[in-house]
Amino acid sequence: MRPQLHRFTLAIVLLVCHAHAIAQGKTLIVSTPADPQHLNPAITTASHTHAVADSLFNGLVALDREMRPQPDLAERWVVSPDGRSVTFTLAKAHWHDGKPVTAEDVRFSFENILLKHHARTSASLKGVIERIEARDAQTVVFHLKRPYAPLLQQLDVTEAPILPRHVYDGADPTQHPANLKPVGSGPFKLAEYRRDDAIVLVKNPAYFKPGLPKLDRLVFRVLPEPRAEVQALIKGEVDFVRSVAGAEIETLSRLPNIKLDRVTAGPGGGNCVMTMVFNLDRPAFKDVRVRQAIAQGIDRQRILRDVIFGQGRVAAAPISSGIAWAHDANVLAKLPFDAQAAAHLLDAAGLKPDASGQRLKLDIVHFPQFARYAQAMRQDLAALGIALESRPYDRAAMIDAMFTKRDFDTGLVSYCNGPDPEIGVRRMFASDAIGPVPFSNGAAYRSAEVDRLFADALTTTDLAKRGTSYRAIQAIVVRELPYWWLVETDSPVAWRASFDGFAPWRGQFAEGAFAR
Amino acid sequence: MTVSALRRLAGMLLTTWLLASAVFLLLQAAPGDPLAALGGDFQSTETRAHLAQELGLNRSLGQRYVDWLNGLAQADLGRSYAYQRPVLEVILERLPVTFAIVLPALLGAALLGVALGFFAARAPHSGVSRLTAALCLLLFAIPVYWLAHLLVQGFSLHLGWLPAQGLRDLRAMHSGAAAWLDLALHLLLPICAAGLHQLAALFLIARTRIADEMRAPHFATAIAKGLSLGHAQWRHALPQAALSLVTLLGMRFAALLTSATLVEIAFGLPGIGRLFVDAARGRDYPLVLGVFLCVLLLTLLANTLSDLLCRQLDPRLRGAQR
Numbered sequence: 001m002r003p004q005l006h007r008f009t010l011a012i013v014l015l016v017c018h019a020h021a022i023a024q025g026k027t028l029i030v031s032t033p034a035d036p037q038h039l040n041p042a043i044t045t046a047s048h049t050h051a052v053a054d055s056l057f058n059g060l061v062a063l064d065r066e067m068r069p070q071p072d073l074a075e076r077w078v079v080s081p082d083g084r085s086v087t088f089t090l091a092k093a094h095w096h097d098g099k100p101v102t103a104e105d106v107r108f109s110f111e112n113i114l115l116k117h118h119a120r121t122s123a124s125l126k127g128v129i130e131r132i133e134a135r136d137a138q139t140v141v142f143h144l145k146r147p148y149a150p151l152l153q154q155l156d157v158t159e160a161p162i163l164p165r166h167v168y169d170g171a172d173p174t175q176h177p178a179n180l181k182p183v184g185s186g187p188f189k190l191a192e193y194r195r196d197d198a199i200v201l202v203k204n205p206a207y208f209k210p211g212l213p214k215l216d217r218l219v220f221r222v223l224p225e226p227r228a229e230v231q232a233l234i235k236g237e238v239d240f241v242r243s244v245a246g247a248e249i250e251t252l253s254r255l256p257n258i259k260l261d262r263v264t265a266g267p268g269g270g271n272c273v274m275t276m277v278f279n280l281d282r283p284a285f286k287d288v289r290v291r292q293a294i295a296q297g298i299d300r301q302r303i304l305r306d307v308i309f310g311q312g313r314v315a316a317a318p319i320s321s322g323i324a325w326a327h328d329a330n331v332l333a334k335l336p337f338d339a340q341a342a343a344h345l346l347d348a349a350g351l352k353p354d355a356s357g358q359r360l361k362l363d364i365v366h367f368p369q370f371a372r373y374a375q376a377m378r379q380d381l382a383a384l385g386i387a388l389e390s391r392p393y394d395r396a397a398m399i400d401a402m403f404t405k406r407d408f409d410t411g412l413v414s415y416c417n418g419p420d421p422e423i424g425v426r427r428m429f430a431s432d433a434i435g436p437v438p439f440s441n442g443a444a445y446r447s448a449e450v451d452r453l454f455a456d457a458l459t460t461t462d463l464a465k466r467g468t469s470y471r472a473i474q475a476i477v478v479r480e481l482p483y484w485w486l487v488e489t490d491s492p493v494a495w496r497a498s499f500d501g502f503a504p505w506r507g508q509f510a511e512g513a514f515a516r
Numbered sequence: 517m518t519v520s521a522l523r524r525l526a527g528m529l530l531t532t533w534l535l536a537s538a539v540f541l542l543l544q545a546a547p548g549d550p551l552a553a554l555g556g557d558f559q560s561t562e563t564r565a566h567l568a569q570e571l572g573l574n575r576s577l578g579q580r581y582v583d584w585l586n587g588l589a590q591a592d593l594g595r596s597y598a599y600q601r602p603v604l605e606v607i608l609e610r611l612p613v614t615f616a617i618v619l620p621a622l623l624g625a626a627l628l629g630v631a632l633g634f635f636a637a638r639a640p641h642s643g644v645s646r647l648t649a650a651l652c653l654l655l656f657a658i659p660v661y662w663l664a665h666l667l668v669q670g671f672s673l674h675l676g677w678l679p680a681q682g683l684r685d686l687r688a689m690h691s692g693a694a695a696w697l698d699l700a701l702h703l704l705l706p707i708c709a710a711g712l713h714q715l716a717a718l719f720l721i722a723r724t725r726i727a728d729e730m731r732a733p734h735f736a737t738a739i740a741k742g743l744s745l746g747h748a749q750w751r752h753a754l755p756q757a758a759l760s761l762v763t764l765l766g767m768r769f770a771a772l773l774t775s776a777t778l779v780e781i782a783f784g785l786p787g788i789g790r791l792f793v794d795a796a797r798g799r800d801y802p803l804v805l806g807v808f809l810c811v812l813l814l815t816l817l818a819n820t821l822s823d824l825l826c827r828q829l830d831p832r833l834r835g836a837q838r
Contacts, residue, residue: 027687034794037598119563175600195609196786196794198686219686223784228681231668235680237687396548396799405547437560438552 026216026515028499030240031223031232035196040179041161041507042109043117050158051242052199052220054507056096056184059157060088060106065505067265067322067419069152073101073162073185083147083461090138093208095164096182096189101208103134108165113173121159124423125151149461150420157186158507187213187511196222214501214514233258233494240495242504246309249492257497262311262490264322265505271322271417271424273315274303274373276364276484277442279408284360289349291481294410295335297342297384298377304487307372311492315485318474319425320417322488325463326425326470331478332485342384351385359385365401366412368392373412373486404436406444413442414489421470426454429477445482528816532809539808540584543801544577550597553798571597584805593809594802598795603806607788611810613683614787616703617776618769621711626765629715633722634749640727649723652716660775664709664782671705678705681784710779714768721764725757732756758829766822770815 034048041053061069061077074088093101110132114121128148133141142151154160162185167178182190185208188201201218221238223229226245232238234255244252244260252258264270276294278285285291300314313321317328351359362381364374371392378388391408393401402411418424427433429450433441450473457469477483493504501513550571551564568574572583587594593603636645658666672680679685679702690698729735730753738748777789788807795803827833 029686119560123560194786196790197683197784200686221682221686221784222786223681224790225781225784227665228668228782228784231665231673231680232682235673235676237680237682237685393547394797396550396552396797397546398548399552400548435561436564 026214027219028215028217028240028510028513028515029219029221029238030242030510031229031238032220032242033222033224033226033229035222036199036220038179039182039190039193039199040163040173040176041157042113042163043174043179045118045120050507052201053182054157054161054186055188055201055218055510056182056186056190057157057161057163058093058185058508059160059162060155061152062506062508063153063156063265063419065263065503067153067270069155072157073106074155077152079461083149084144086142086144086151087135088140088142090140091208092138093185094206095167095185096204097164097167098206099164099166100137101162101164101185102137103140104137105165106140106162107132107134108169109162110160113163113168114160117173118160120418120423121154123427124154146459147461148458149463149466150422153419154423156507186508188218191217198222209511213511215510218510230494233496236496239499240493240502240510242491242493242509244492244494246307246311246492249309249311252494259495259497259500261493261502261504263493263505264320264488264490265419270419270505271320272414272489273318273320273417274370274486274489275413275415275428276377276486277402277408277411277413278482278484279406279410280443280445280482281406282409284362284409287349288479288481289345290351290360291484292335293342293345293349293384294381294386295342295481295484296338296345297386298380298484298486299337300486301337302380303373303376307376308487308489312487312489315488318477318483318485319421319470320488323417323419323421325467326421328471328474331471331474335478339380339383346384346386353385357385358387361387361389362409363389363391364410364412365391365393365398365408367395367398370412370414399438402442403438403440411442413439415439422454422458425470428483429473430454443482445477445480447476447480450476524820528820531816532812535812536588536805536809537581539805540581540801543799543804546799548799549573550799550801553800554597584802593806596795596803596806597800598798598803599800603802606791606803607806607810610786610788610791613785614773614776614780614789617706617710617779617785617787618772620703621707621714621776622765622769622772624707625711625714625718626761629718630722630754630761632719633726634754636719636723637726637730637749637753638745640723645723649720652719655712655716656720658713659778660709660713661778661782663712664706664779667705667709668782678702680705683785706779706783706785709782710772710775713775714772717768718761718764722757722761725760726753729753729756755829759826762822762825762829766819769818770811773811773814 032048032051036049036052037046038049039053039056041050041057058073060072060074062072064070071091073090073093075091077086077088079086090101090103090106095101110129115126115129116122128144128146128151130143130145133143135141144151164183167183168176180193187204187207189204191202192200199220203213203216207213223232223238226248229238229241230244230248230252233241249260253260278291304310304312304314315332317331319326319328321327321329346359353359364377366374371390374388374390378390381388401407415428416424427440429441429445429447431446431451434444453469453473457466460466495502498516499513500516503509503512550573551567554567572580584594595601596603596606599606632648636648639645668680671678683702684690684695684698726749730749735748735752738752739745743751773789776787777793779785780787780790781793788810792804792807795807
C-alpha cells in the first residue's frame with residue numbers, strides 16, 4: 001500500500017508540475033491599476049482602457065523608443081513634396097473575425113470615430129485633416145489643410161487605433177456592444193473579461209506579422225493597490241508591472257529575478273513634467289518677482305531625490321527633454337535654487353515679513369498621490385516666509401477647483417508633453433485653451449506673441465524651423481513664469497526576468513514579448 | 517406581533533428614505549462632477565454639454581431627486597454612468613465576492629472568539645488569558661489595511677503558503693474541484709484580514725461577559741448543585757452572555773463591511789466595497805447611491821436578525837412585546 005501510494009502521489013505531483021509548466025511557459029500576467037471599463041481605445045484617452053485594449057488593435061504606425069514611426073498596419077508611407085498629403089500602403093491584415101483590414105476601415109475609423117470621440121486626436125487633428133481618401137483596398141491618402149509635421153507621431157495605436165467598419169458602421173460607437181466584445185486586428189484576441197478582476201487575451205494565430213505574438217496568453221490583473229502589485233510581482237503571481245511606485249524601486253533592484261526599465265511614454269501619454277501652476281488671476285501673482293521667488297525658493301534637486309527617488313530629471317526647460325529638437329536645455333539655468341535671492345525678490349516686491357516672519361499665505365491643490373511634492377515645497381517655502389497650505393483633492397474635485405471654478409492659488413499638475421509640443425505643450429500656454437477643460441491652461445496665461453509662435457510652428461514640417469519657434473516660446477514663458485517646472489518624471493517598469501522582449505513605451509507593449 | 521413588525525418595517529423605510537436623501541444631497545454638494553471622469557483629459561466644452569444632456573445632469577436638482585425617488589419606488593436604482601448598465605445588475609455581480617469574505621469572517625470570528633472567551637473566562641487572571649487578551653488588543657488596534665499587508669508579507673511572501681492577491685491562479689486556470697480549492701486558498705488571507713479584527717473584539721467581550729456571569733450568585737448555586745465547571749458555564753453563563761454577544765455581532769456587521777472594503781482593495785478583489793470607492797471617485801451618482809442603499813439594507817437586515825435571535829434567546833424580550 002505504502003509504495004503504491006507514494007507512486008500515485010509522485011504521478012500526481014509530476015502531472016501537476018507538467019501541466020503547470022505548460023500553462024506557465026507562455027502566459028504573461030500584467031497588473032493594471034484600474035478596470036478598463038470597456039475595450040474600445042478609439043473613443044477614449046483613458047490610460048486604463050488603453051493599457052489593455054491597445055494589444056487588441058493596431059495603429060497605422062508604431063513608435064520606437066525614440067518616438068520614430070515604424071510600420072504597423074501601414075507597411076510604408078510617402079509624404080508629398082508640399083507636405084500636404086501622406087499616402088499609406090496597408091499590410092495584408094485581417095480582423096479577428098476573418099474579414100480583411102482595408103483602407104475603408106481606416107477612413108471610417110478617423111471620420112466616424114477618432115475625430116469625434118478620441119479627445120486628444122480630435123483636438124489635434126480635426127483642424128488639420130481635410131479629407132481621407134481610400135484610394136483602393138490597400139491604399140489610403142490623408143489630405144491635409146496645411147503641412148503638419150507631427151502627424152505620424154499621432155497615428156500609433158494609442159492615439160489612433162483602427163476599428164472595423166463592418167462592425168461599427170451605422171451605430172453609436174460609444175454605446176456599441178462590440179466595445180465589450182472587441183473585434184480587432186491586433187496580436188491578441190479577447191477570451192474573457194471579468195470586471196475589476198481579470199481580462200484574459202489569447203494569441204491571434206492569424207496575426208499579420210509573421211512570428212508574432214510569441215505569447216499564448218496575455219492576462220491583465222486589476223490591482224488597485226501599488227503595494228499589492230509589487231508583492232504579487234515578487235511572489236511571481238504577476239510578471240509585468242507598469243509604473244512601479246518610486247519607493248519600491250530599491251527593493252526590486254536588489255532582486256535578481258526582476259528586471260527594471262524606465263520609460264518616458266506609456267498608454268496615457270508621455271514626456272510628463274511635474275509642474276507648479278500659478279493662478280495668474282490672483283492678485284498675489286500679479287508681480288512676476290513673486291513667482292520668480294517661489295521658483296528659486298524650491299529645491300528641485302531634493303524633490304528628485306526624496307520624492308521621486310531619482311526616477312526622472314530636474315526639469316531643464318518648459319518643454320520636456322524627451323522632445324530633443326524642441327527642448328531648450330539652458331533656458332532654466334538662470335533660475336537656480338537660491339533662497340537668499342528669493343528673499344530679496346520678495347522684499348523687492350514689497351512682501352515684507354510680518355511679526356511672525358510670514359510674508360504670504362497660499363494654497364496648493366493637488367491629487368493625494370502628489371502629497372510628498374507639496375510637503376517638500378511647503379518646507380522650502382516656509383523658510384522664505386511663505387505658508388503653503390496643501391489641499392489634496394481627488395480627481396473630480398481637483399479638476400473642479402482648478403479648471404472649472406478656478407478657486408486656487410497654486411496647483412500641481414503632471415503635464416504630459418507627448419511626442420510633439422503641439423499635443424501636450426500648446427494647451428498649457430495658448431490663450432484659447434483657458435476654460436473648463438481638464439489639464440488645459442491652468443495658469444490662465446495669455447500672450448499674443450506666444451499664440452503667434454505656436455501658430456508659426458505649425459506652418460512648416462522642418463524640425464529645425466519648428467524648433468526655433470518652440471525655443472522662442474520657452475524664452476518668453478521662462479521670463480514670465482506662468483508655471484514652474486519641477487521635475488521630468490519617468491515611469492519605472494518592472495518585470496520578471498523569465499520574460500523579455502517588451503516595448504513598455506508602446507501601447508502594444510507585449511507584441512514581441514516572449515518567455516525565456 | 518404583526519403590529520410591532522409593521523412598525524419596525526415603517527421605521528426601516530423611514531430610515532432608508534432619510535439616509536438615502538441625505539447621501540443624494542451630499543453627493544451633489546461634493547465638488548466635481550461625473551463629466552470629468554467620463555470625458556477624458558482633453559474633453560471639449562461640447563463633449564461636456566453632450567454628456568450632461570445624455571446623463572440628464574442638465575435638469576434641476578429637484579427634478580433629478582423626484583425622478584430618482586420615483587425610480588426607487590419601483591425598485592429601479594437607475595443606470596450607472598461609468599458602466600452604462602443598470603445599477604442593480606452591477607451590484608449583484610459584485611455581492612458574492614463581498615459575501616465570500618464577510619460571512620466566513622463573521623462566522624469564524626463568532627465561533628472562535630466565543631470559544632476562546634469561554635475558556636479564558638475560567639481564569640481571567642492567568643498568564644495565558646492575559647497574553648491572549650493583550651494579543652487581541654494589539655490585533656484590534658492594527659488597522660485592517662496594514663494587517664492585510666502583514667499577512668501577505670508573512671504567509672505569502674515569506675512562507676510561500678498562500679497566494680498574495682486575487683481570486684484565482686490566472687496562470688494555471690484550474691477547473692472543477694481544483695478551481696474551488698484554488699478559490700478557497702485565495703480567500704483565506706482576505707477572510708483572516710477582515711475577521712481577525714472582529715475575532716479580537718468578540719473574544720474580549722465574550723471573556724469579560726462570561727467571567728461576569730461566573731461571579732454572579734446563580735452561577736455559584738449551579739456549582740454548589742454539583743455541576744461541572746464546563747457544564748455550569750455552558751448552561752448558566754454562556755446563555756446570559758449570549759445576549760450582548762449577539763447584539764454586538766449585529767452591530768459589528770457594518771464595521772465588517774467597512775473592513776471588507778479595505779481588504780478588497782489590498783487584495784484586489786472585485787467586491788462591492790471597491791465598487792463603492794471607485795463610484796465615489798468617478799462621481800457615478802446612481803451607483804454610489806445604489807451601493808449605499810444595498811449596504812444600508814444589509815445592515816438593517818443584520819440588526820433585525822440579531823434582534824430576532826435575542827428574542828429567541830431571552831424569553832423576557834418575547835414577553836415584553838404585545
